[in-house]
Amino acid sequence: MTVLSAKNITMQFGGLTAVDQFNLELSANELVGLIGPNGAGKTTIFNMLTGVYVPTMGEIMLNDQSIIKKTPHEIVKLGASRTFQNIRLFKDLTALENVKIAYHNFIDYNMIQGMFRTKKYWDEEKKAQEECMKLLDIFDMGEYADTLAKNLPYGQQRKLEIARALASDPKVLMLDEPAAGMNPNETAELMETIHFIRNKFDITVLLIEHDMKLVMGICERIIVVDYGKTIAEGTPDEIKNNSDVIRAYLGD
């Protein structure tokens, strides 16, 4: 079953075509990698899929619903959430608050009930507290619940961002270079985490990554883009031996 599909999406910035006729089909519970040299247009593709940019042409469907011209928060509600290449946490808030903010759509009380602290407020906040703690515990971050996000170690910040993305209960999780800046041990741990959340939450994962060990290690399918075009698609082994890919990375 296709969860997320993009048909011929094109993004032009003035005269520059950053992404040209890109196609993508993600099935349920798949783990797909998106790779390519610097400036190939990977993050632009991400930004189109998450509503930050509106494609110049083409169609994107999420669970059989068009998400073209939808704002990022509407797309989150429809079931696609993301992390950022350069970590974007709410730095001066605690880890728990970071997750609670993304849990926003599942907390059901209005502003008046919140300001006057009715019973509904306490019930819903208690539920939110428990659910968000559960999520942090899944990432072994329970002990950091009350630590300010900016004071967390780098690896934990990455994990917290993934936890926050998962709090909105997505069907598709998009990770933009989750291993950037991590050492080999942290990367190995991250690989396990990604595998684990894919199975635990039963979601589709699309990730951009430069770390080939990570991509080859966990992705079931890899899409290679260069100059905004798909140049290859296949299993890690196929990609490794694809002459176009080697040329894109190493030149002729």
Next chain:
Amino acid sequence: MDHIKKKAYLINTIAVVALYLVFFVLIQTKTMNNYFVGIAIMTCIMIIMAMSLNIVAGFLGEMALGHAGFMAIGAYASASFSMALIDSGLPLPQLVILILAMIVGGIVAGIFGFLIGTPTLRLRGDYLGIVTIGFSEIIRIFFINFGPTGGAAGLKGITRLVNFHNVYWVTIIVAFLIFTLGRSKQGRAIISIREDEIAAEAAGIPTTQYKVLAFSLAAFFAGVGGALYAHYQSFLEPSKFGFMFSIEMFVIVVLGGLGSITGSIISAIVLTVLPEMLRSFAEYRLLVYSLVLIIMMIFRPQGIFGRTEFSLTAFIESLIQRKNVKKSIGGGEAS
């Protein structure tokens, strides 16, 4: 609500009531004369203004320099309303009239907050600051030229409904509401915009909606403050709601700590009472006032409390702990 929270509620309620009783006794025994009661009332109004500005400046993290404009709208709307209501001859108790006037003032100001917030909140930082200054100047000049509310000569004959007792409790209620707002789902959403707007949007927060909400709420409470001001002064003149008054409120919020309600309260008290205390050094007054601000900004640029809140429960606990430590040290020496 768990045990610790119940205890915190109890302690804070006791403190609020105790403080009220102190003032009650002071006023009843005439220890505090009308001059001091007047300062206390103005302090309460400034606390409300500072706290309401804190919703935009502290929670949302935007520079809003036109808060006096919303106060003016609230003041004029509520005053016109209460004058009409009293003229109509309905036999309503004074407190009911005041409450209705505050609600009217708040809602009218809130509507203007909504109308102005919707188009201008696309701007950020200093640009928004300039637009809000412009807006509050428009309000001021509108009232100068608007005949039905007295124009430049001012609006006279507002019944004086505010005394220390009701203004105190209104301040407490507003403080409670703004405090709980900051800890509700809506408050978290607003704060997340301050932290990182793009990340907030990616976390599923409808940022535009919450920005407008924050702006309207701030305007609402500013309107309530304006209503209290109108029914305390019983006379309104447009020149009071100028640019400098907005700046004064902004200074209070920055000095108290952006995002800290208790900080706003303390700093509103200091910055309202200080100029009055310095009245005897008339010519040095502004000098000292400015010096206090400069010294403060050098040594504590994040404001008195930064983004944290002063917690009475935690304060009491630390006092008890210190006592216990002293006791155990004393005991150790004896043995």
